[in-house]
Structure formats: C-alpha cells, structure tokens
Amino acid sequence: MxxxxxxxxxxxxxxxxxxxxxxxxxxxGNALQIIKRNGYTKSCFIGRPNPSFEYYK
Known part of the structure; x- marks a missing residue:
C-alpha cells in the first residue's frame, strides 16, 4: 500500500x-510493483542505527 x-x-x-x-x-508505484511481483513482505537492515545494507524478503 x-x-x-x-x-x-x-x-x-x-x-x-x-x-x-x-x-x-x-x-x-514502480517499487510496489517489484515488491508485489516478488512477494516481499519485510524490509531488512544490516547495521543499525545507520544501516550499510538493506534488503527485502
């Protein structure tokens, strides 16, 4: 959404x-299409509070 x-x-x-x-x-909208097409429901981070890497699963 x-x-x-x-x-x-x-x-x-x-x-x-x-x-x-x-x-x-x-x-x-473009990002949401990619997220839906791949079935991602979570955003994940490596390193907090300033993450050096971000991915979706």
Missing amino acids: IKKLSSNQFRIESGNHLMKMFSTMEEA
Missing part, C-alpha cells in the same frame, strides 16, 4: 510496517 504523506513524500507500507520512503508517486 502506498500512503501519501505530503506532495513529495510517499511511503510503502506492509500492514503497519514502513518498507520504504519515496519522493514521487511514480517511484513508489
């Missing part, structure tokens, strides 16, 4: 979980 936060902030959510933020609806 894409949620518009402002004119230049769109977030992809899975339930109440933030997956990724984008600056345009087009970018968010």
Whole structure:
C-alpha cells in the first residue's frame, strides 16, 4: 500500500510496517510493483542505527 504523506513524500507500507520512503508517486508505484511481483513482505537492515545494507524478503 502506498500512503501519501505530503506532495513529495510517499511511503510503502506492509500492514503497519514502513518498507520504504519515496519522493514521487511514480517511484513508489514502480517499487510496489517489484515488491508485489516478488512477494516481499519485510524490509531488512544490516547495521543499525545507520544501516550499510538493506534488503527485502
């Protein structure tokens, strides 16, 4: 699901979980297509609080 936060902030959510933020609806839509096509439901990070790597599963 894409949620518009402002004119230049769109977030992809899975339930109440933030997956990724984008600056345009087009970018968010393209990413959501990839996420759905591959069946991703989780975003994962290596290294916190400033992750050096991000992946989806």
